[in-house]
Amino acid sequence: MKIKGDLMTFRPDIKVLDATLRDGGLVNSFRFTDEFVRDLYLANIKAGIDYMEFGYKASKELFNVDDYGKWKFCNDDDIRAVVGENNTDLKISIMADVGRCDYKNDIIPRSESPIDMIRVACYIHQIPTAIQMIEDAHNKGYETTCNIMAVSTVSESQLTQALEILCQSPVDGVYIVDSYGSFYPLNTRELTETYLSIAEKYGKYIGIHAHNNQQLAFANTMEALTLGASIADATMNGMGRGAGNCMTELLLSFLRNPKFNIYPVIQFVQKHMTVLRKECVWGYDLPYLLTGTLNQHPRDAIEFINNGREDYVEFYKTLLEKM
Amino acid sequence: MKIKGDLMTFRPDIKVLDATLRDGGLVNSFRFTDEFVRDLYLANIKAGIDYMEFGYKASKELFNVDDYGKWKFCNDDDIRAVVGENNTDLKISIMADVGRCDYKNDIIPRSESPIDMIRVACYIHQIPTAIQMIEDAHNKGYETTCNIMAVSTVSESQLTQALEILCQSPVDGVYIVDSYGSFYPLNTRELTETYLSIAEKYGKYIGIHAHNNQQLAFANTMEALTLGASIADATMNGMGRGAGNCMTELLLSFLRNPKFNIYPVIQFVQKHMTVLRKECVWGYDLPYLLTGTLNQHPRDAIEFINNGREDYVEFYKTLLEKM
Numbered sequence: 001m002k003i004k005g006d007l008m009t010f011r012p013d014i015k016v017l018d019a020t021l022r023d024g025g026l027v028n029s030f031r032f033t034d035e036f037v038r039d040l041y042l043a044n045i046k047a048g049i050d051y052m053e054f055g056y057k058a059s060k061e062l063f064n065v066d067d068y069g070k071w072k073f074c075n076d077d078d079i080r081a082v083v084g085e086n087n088t089d090l091k092i093s094i095m096a097d098v099g100r101c102d103y104k105n106d107i108i109p110r111s112e113s114p115i116d117m118i119r120v121a122c123y124i125h126q127i128p129t130a131i132q133m134i135e136d137a138h139n140k141g142y143e144t145t146c147n148i149m150a151v152s153t154v155s156e157s158q159l160t161q162a163l164e165i166l167c168q169s170p171v172d173g174v175y176i177v178d179s180y181g182s183f184y185p186l187n188t189r190e191l192t193e194t195y196l197s198i199a200e201k202y203g204k205y206i207g208i209h210a211h212n213n214q215q216l217a218f219a220n221t222m223e224a225l226t227l228g229a230s231i232a233d234a235t236m237n238g239m240g241r242g243a244g245n246c247m248t249e250l251l252l253s254f255l256r257n258p259k260f261n262i263y264p265v266i267q268f269v270q271k272h273m274t275v276l277r278k279e280c281v282w283g284y285d286l287p288y289l290l291t292g293t294l295n296q297h298p299r300d301a302i303e304f305i306n307n308g309r310e311d312y313v314e315f316y317k318t319l320l321e322k323m
Numbered sequence: 324m325k326i327k328g329d330l331m332t333f334r335p336d337i338k339v340l341d342a343t344l345r346d347g348g349l350v351n352s353f354r355f356t357d358e359f360v361r362d363l364y365l366a367n368i369k370a371g372i373d374y375m376e377f378g379y380k381a382s383k384e385l386f387n388v389d390d391y392g393k394w395k396f397c398n399d400d401d402i403r404a405v406v407g408e409n410n411t412d413l414k415i416s417i418m419a420d421v422g423r424c425d426y427k428n429d430i431i432p433r434s435e436s437p438i439d440m441i442r443v444a445c446y447i448h449q450i451p452t453a454i455q456m457i458e459d460a461h462n463k464g465y466e467t468t469c470n471i472m473a474v475s476t477v478s479e480s481q482l483t484q485a486l487e488i489l490c491q492s493p494v495d496g497v498y499i500v501d502s503y504g505s506f507y508p509l510n511t512r513e514l515t516e517t518y519l520s521i522a523e524k525y526g527k528y529i530g531i532h533a534h535n536n537q538q539l540a541f542a543n544t545m546e547a548l549t550l551g552a553s554i555a556d557a558t559m560n561g562m563g564r565g566a567g568n569c570m571t572e573l574l575l576s577f578l579r580n581p582k583f584n585i586y587p588v589i590q591f592v593q594k595h596m597t598v599l600r601k602e603c604v605w606g607y608d609l610p611y612l613l614t615g616t617l618n619q620h621p622r623d624a625i626e627f628i629n630n631g632r633e634d635y636v637e638f639y640k641t642l643l644e645k646m
Contacts, residue, residue, distance in 0.1 A: 007509060184577065185508065185542060186330060186549065212538075214573060215607075219508060219542030226509065237609075249609060250537060253616040254507065263639070269609060270635045284538075284607075286560075286572060286592060293576040312593045316586070 004228045010256035013205070013230040015050035018248060021071045022053040022095050023233075023240035027282045030055055030069035034082075036272050037071075040236070041082055045090045046264035047252060050231075051117060053093045054079050059102045079114045086114055093117035095147075096133060098126040103133050110141030117143040119175075124154050127162050131169045138170035145207060145231075147175040151191070152182045152295050163195060167202035173231060174199055174206050176224060181213025181243055181292040185223040192227040207231035210246050212238055213292025213301075215284050217246040222254060236265065237273035242298035243288035281305060286312050294319055327551045333579035336528070336553045338373035341571060344394045345376040345418050346556075346563035350605045353378055353392035357405075359595050360394075363559070364405055368413050369587035370575060373554070374440060376416045377402050382425045402437045409437055416440035418470075419456060421449040426456050433464030440466040442498075447477050450485050454492045461493035468530060468554075470498040474514070475505045475618050486518060490525035496554060497522055497529055499547060504536025504566050504615040508546040515550040530554035533569050535561055536615025536624075538607050540569040545577060559588065560596035565621035566611035604628060609635050617642055 005011040020040060021032060037054075044052045055071030063072060070078050074094045086092060092115050096103055107118060118137035122130040127148075134144045146166055151159060166174055176191050183191070188208070195206045208224035210217040210233070221232045234251040238244035249269060252262040287301035290312075296319060304315050328334040343363060344355060355363075360377075367375045378394030386395060393401050397417045409415060415438050419426055430441060441460035445453040450471075457467045469489055474482060489497055499514050506514070511531070518529045531547035533540040533556070544555045557574045561567035572592060575585040610624035613635075619642060627638050 003509075007507070184330070184545065186326075186545075214576070215535075215538050215541050215570070218538050222507065222509075247538075249612060253537070253612060263636075266609070266613075266635050266639050270633060274633045286589070289572060289576060290589075310593060310597045312589050313586075316589050 003226050005226065007256065010258075011230075012257065014225055014255060014257065015231045016248070016251060016255070016260070017051040017053060017093065017207075017231060017233045018044050018049045018235065019053045019209070019233045019245060020235040020239055020248075022055050023245050024235050024282075025055050025069065025071050026241040027239060028069070028276075028280045029067070030071040032069060032071060036276075037082055039268060039272060041090070043264040043268035045088050047248070047261050048257070048259040049090060049248075051091045051093045053095060053119070055094060057094050057096045057101050057103070057106050059100055059106070061102065062100055074115075076108060076113050076115065083114050091116040091143075093119055095119045095121055096137075098122040098129045098133065101133070103136055107137060107140060107142075115142065117145065119145045119147055121147040121149055123149055124151070124158055124162055127165060131166065134169050134171045143172050144170065145173040145175055146171050147177050147207075147209060149177050150179040151177060152180050152187075156194070160194065160198065163198040167198055167204050171204060173204055175209050176206060176229070177209045178211050178220060180295055180297060181211035181217070181288060182295040183210070183220050184214075184216065185219050188220045188223040189227060192224045192229055196228050205230040207233070209233040211240065211292075211298075212243040212245065212284050213288040213298065217244070218250040218254075221246040221251060237269050237277065239273065239276070239282050242282065242302050243284050243292070244282040287315055290316055290319055294323065296322065326549050328549065330579070333581075334553075335580065337548055337578060337580065338554045339571070339574060339578070339583070340374040340376060340416065340530075340554060340556045341367050341372045341558065342376045342532070342556045342568060343558040343562055343571075345378050346568050347558050347605075348378050348392065348394050349564040350562060351392070351599075351603045352390070353394040355392060355394065359599075360405055362591060362595060364413070366587040366591035368411050370571070370584050371580070371582040372413060372571075374414045374416045376418060376442070378417060380417050380419045380424050380426070380429050382423055382429070384425065385423055397438075399431060399436045399438065406437050414439035414466075416442055418442045418444055419460075421445040421452045421456065424456070426459055430460060430463060430465075438465065440468065442468045442470055444470040444472055444500075446472055447474070447481055447485055450488060454489065457492050457494045466495050467493065468496040468498055469494050470500050470530075470532060472500050473502040474500060475503050475510075479517070483517065483521065486521040490521055490527050494527060496527055498532050499529060499552070500532045501534050501543060503618055503620060504534035504540070504611060505618040506533070506543050507537075507539065508542050511543040511546040512550060515547045515552055519551050528553040530556070532556040534563065534615075534621075535566040535568065535607050536611040536621065540567070541573040541577075544569040544574060560592050560600065562596065562599070562605050565605065565625050566607050566615070567605040610638055613639055613642055617646060619645065
């Protein structure tokens with residue numbers, strides 16, 4: 001597959017989405033301080049980040065508000081308290097999970113909201129509902145993406161069919177999501193080719209959301225971008241569920257567009273992430289490699305690590321029994 | 324460039340070299356317990372590893388024996404005490420640095436030594452001496468490789484010239500060495516092409532030795548192997564100078580040759596590396612990204628981390644002043 005761009009020029013189409021609050025929120029139940037969120041917003045603006053995802057729009061029918069920090073629910077007023085009128089180049093996104101979001105009520109028209117983009121996350125069998133949500137958000141004036149999760153467990157024919165249907169909806173972009181952190185760059189290459197070949201027919205862009213189970217989140221992100229993906233998710237210090245995500249500092253050190261600036265990212269990591277890393281745990285560790293390489297959900301590895309276990313051999317045996 | 328092999332078959336030419344004692348020794352001054360070394364030897368055999376590097380053959384004129392553990396010097400007797408007659412498929416290598424090794428005296432004929440392979444490490448301007456050392460080792464009956472360090476600071480024309488000269492020597496293999504951890508997979512791709520195009524003319528193989536400054540040691544190793552490199556260095560849990568190396572556990576989880584077995588690696592990591600990680604520090608951290616992305620030697624980052632500093636912003640400013 002032909003490479004788009006090189007290491008001496010830049011592709012202006014490449015955008016970065018900061019998912020620290022959203023994927024990182026899965027680590028600390030979305031309990032970020034207001035100072036953290038405000039500083040993150042300012043750092044993203046200075047760093048030239050294109051989108052900042054504040055969290056989920058989770059249903060308050062399904063989830064108890066007291067069990068989580070506010071970014072599990074992303075009330076428009078809470079976002080507004082941070083960004084005001086957001087007269088900046090930074091756009092605001094939230095994630096809406098199929099089946100976990102009262103989107104008809106909780107997502108108000110874009111003209112009345114600080115939010116710019118709704119990212120709909122679904123599993124492959126939920127595509128019909130995802131499309132309804134995309135249409136709803138699109139009709140309310142939002143940019144939309146669809147993030148099909150766990151595609152490493154999906155057959156090629158199913159995936160192709162889903163992408164064909166999806167790309168005929170009003171969705172603006174479709175994400176390659178490596179939920180289990182099981183992709184090698186070779187897999188990312190094939191998937192980028194598949195996604196692009198369908199998305200380009202319908203004028204949609206594609207994105208990449210990687211996990212670091214095999215220390216490949218950055219490598220897979222570069223691979224997808226190099227082959228034509230136009231938006232990449234990253235989080236400060238890689239904070240995200242389990243092995244975490246592609247680190248913003250790594251991604252910005254790679255991108256050549258002069259609008260990106262790593263300096264405010266380093267400042268933010270120094271001020272906030274060094275503290276947070278002492279309070280909660282994320283990032284590459286052997287158990288994540290094992291679930292990743294076996295193409296399993298990381299939940300067992302997360303539990304193993306949260307329990308302070310180091311008996312990797314027993315853990316590996318348990319995983320093998322689940323194959 | 325065309326890919327060699329795929330994810331469903333395996334290339335029997337691909338070999339793995341365990342460099343835990345050698346590159347890891349740079350972290351703890353080669354002070355490994357005898358139990359560690361013995362268990363590592365046994366784990367490597369069980370895991371199907373092809374070569375185990377015991378350390379350096381450093382000159383006792385230049386280095387004080389009391390300042391280091393024994394694997395800085397790799398006396399044949401010390402290796403013999405671990406491996407006996409080594410009636411296994413695992414071959415033994417040591418590294419000999421140009422200018423730091425009394426190779427004429429300290430490297431005895433292979434027929435009298437437990438060592439199978441001498442890896443000569445040099446900078447580009449030391450190629451003539453490296454070739455003398457390679458000839459010496461070759462004449463004594465050893466397999467040889469040449470590891471040209473810091474090639475990220477070398478011009479293409481110099482590199483091509485060095486490779487042409489080197490490949491006309493009796494050397495068996497030539498290594499791509501990412502000393503500063505500054506390569507992207509795109510760089511590795513270009514270098515693999517350059518090295519292979521010359522090495523193949525002369526019937527030599529090429530190898531890859533990666534560092535993890537940008538969390539790309541595994542990705543770069545896969546990239547080089549995928550394009551035709553035949554030997555890869557790895558270390559248990561990535562133990563190695565600064566950001567460390569490609570982790571053996573990651574590499575074995577990727578390789579498809581049935582002779583490789585990740586299980587003894589997991590056992591070894593559980594028994595020894597979890598302990599060692601509490602005694603000394605290696606592995607990816609932000610300062611290594613910064614030296615890597617700026618193509619600088621990691622020494623400043625190592626010092627920064629060993630001093631327990633977290634003022635990344637100041638560190639970054641200091642590095643920029645050195646550009």
